[in-house]
Amino acid sequence: MHASVEQPHGEQDVQPLLVVRDLQAYYRTSHAGVRRAIRAVDGVSFAVRRGEIYGLAGESSSGKTTLIKSIAGAIKPPLEIVGGSMEFAFLPGYGGLHRAPPAQVERIRWRHLSYIMQGSMNVLNPVRRIRCSFTDFAYPHIGGSRQQFEQQVVAHLSRVRLDPSVLSAFPHELSGGMRQRAALALATICRPGFIIADEPTTALDVVVQKEVLGMIRGIQRETGSSVLFVTHDMGVHAHITDRLAIMYAGRLVEEAATAEIFRNPLHPYTQNLIASLPRIGEDAPRAGLGGAPPNLADPPSGCRFHPRCPLAREICSREVPVMREAGAGHRVACFAVNGDDGA
């Protein structure tokens, strides 16, 4: 089923930067004698190509946060990787950051893989000046003299339109937008091949959000990095991502070029999601989806969307649909679209 993702496309480098295969990440807990497994990510496969912004959209209980944690190697109990692999091109042979030796991971972080989070305070140490954060994270990877490094940082900050004076500021002295831009500069100064962006603009005001998104796009183009961009905001996805995957209840349901998803959504969940978004200038009433996202400790059998699905049929509650090619670069996991032989 990865053939569709890895097929050559145009002049681009064909080797994907990250290949996630059939990943299963569960939260296993034992509380007051009751054992539970929350199947937050249950069989997810996708690939992020070089130089693209790959979007991941999903609701609050879709498992996208768990997926990000797994890819970033931030796996702490009760979270466990139960199956599958996550292979980075720059870290071959381990099947995920969590399996690589810590020294190896240390070398890769910031140099090849970096993060932009929703709360940039997590990256920027609140009691140290911004300059210290840059020296701590980036200097070991860049090396050279201190002056050269400082020049490089200043030059890089100008790309996100920050004045060199922010280097002497503490994170709390900056506005939310400036902080997020500083975090962006920090994440990109080593020109990493892969950037994980987890809701990087969700906490920002709309005007600042657009500006920061523009900068992410600009730097990504310049450095040729791949970005895994996670947000629940479809507007942001439409604005910045190249390809988009829709996640529902721990599984991917659809993946295609972003424009294709918005123009021609195939999965009933995606269709409803796109159709329910209000747009300025359109007055037609929009219908929401009934029901609620499932509880991942006890998900519905078969296709996890079937209790809410208008196209549900008998097979949907019995078998799990697999992602199938439904058009050029367009994969979807739905029996109604792929036909009953989908399994």
Added chain:
Amino acid sequence: MVVFLRDLLRYRAEFRIGLVLVAVVLLLSVLASFSPYPPDSVYVVPPDLPPSLTYWFGTTSRGQDVFWQLSFAIRNTLLFGGTVALVSRLVALAVGLVSGYKGGWIDRALMSVNDTFIVIPLLPVLVLFYFVMRDRISWLMLALIMACFGWAYDARLIRSVVMSLRQREFTQTSLFSGMSTRQVLTDEHLPYVVPILFSTTMNNMVWSIGLEVTLAVLGFTDINIPTIGGMIYWANQHTAMVAGIWWWIAFPTIAVIMAFIGLFLLAVSVNAHIDPRSRLWNVGEAS
């Protein structure tokens, strides 16, 4: 409540150990009611006998059975600690809830009183009381004085919790559901304060018993009522350690240490168990 205790017993080893220790100490104190000798009479048994089958914990130089004396002493000491804890908890709860919820000038007034009590050094004050009152100082009065000094820090703790609860949206939902201030405090906020109340009760008892022992050993209390400190005081008066009557000091010390450790373990385990954060362990947020 039954389920709650069963869970505690089943899943928390600290709770089991603490419970056993406290139960032993409590059993000892309950036995005081069955003592063959009144607590204040002396020379009822032969003096200075080491522990034996007749006198389990030996006898004192004053002709008292250490076992029965200890059972009176631990009962009085626990009663003292309990009284201090109860009275000071009530004050801390009232001040903390009102101050944290009402805010404004009420908060400022209460907190200035509160801070005054925090900064006054307690031991000199108690010694001063003793020198002024001398023999008229009863254990109840001492308990009340200590309760006066035991609430202030915890009231601040409760106040800070209530202040943060007040900012949360559910407090507004409660108010817009037509609840009165009293209802919001007792029904909505109190469940968050109870864990604090629990753990501070145990801590407060440990604190007040420790202080009472200190005062009694120094002779600054009514030495005719047997307490743990009182027993050690009399043992010192009779130079028990020098004379080799080690059981006169050892058993009260062991009893009070058991009570301390037992109360501490109960406080820690109960607190961990009823912490709302651990009770709110749930599925929905683990995405």
Added chain:
Amino acid sequence: MNDLLLDVRDVSKTFVRGGLFSREEIVAVNKVSLQLAAGRPEILAIIGESGSGKTTLARMILNMVTPTSGRLLLDGTDLAAISGSAGRIAFMHKVQPIFQNPFESFNPLKRVERYLLMTRRRFAAAAGGSTAATAVDAALHKVGLSLKEVGGRYPHELSGGQLQRVAIARALLAEPKLIVADEPVSMIDASLRISIVNLFRTLRDELGISIIYITHDLATAYYISDRILIMQKGSVVESGDARAVLTAPRHPCTRQLREAALLPQIAGGGANASGTTQVI
């Protein structure tokens, strides 16, 4: 009797930050006036970025914050003159809030129906006839739930969308004339959001409740509101018919917001140019 349901006249709110030596005054709301007519229910959207004063304005209308200057009249009653529990109950009988975070709107340690029953008992005593349980069930039915679904449940057992519906049902039990909803859908999942937004329209049309809808999201504001108020740094910079303001914004601030709003549609070219070339 009174032709204005809500009359906000030149209200300002100044917060003082700092201690004895460094006092800093922050004007959160600066001379804002707005009116809602009685007997003609409407949805008024108040739009602004964070720090624009929209939440402070909402809290003043809910009488949770006292204005530094200006007056607020609700159905002819001055909010500053409300005192005592009877006055408070009478006020809450007319205005009810919906909050942003549905998971925080209910005490996590209590069952949710407690708030519904409490509201019913306090406010709708005069309604008579039905028992509290049937009234609660009826209110839940108006928001697409039932007592069977939420009865005996704790907040963490319900989804954000369900909780927000329960919050709306609770507000309805007080039979208010005005609901002040502060970012009511910003924390609701995308697939449930539009249903909640549609619910507000139903409340207006079928129950005759006016709604003040506070948001930063222009698209939903355009979708449901009749009138719109754009705030910036504590002041109202533009107001008027929602469609007119958002399709042809006049104030630079509104224009900036309008342009920055990321709309869920592919514009063709622009930021996605590389995306499309890459995929083909």
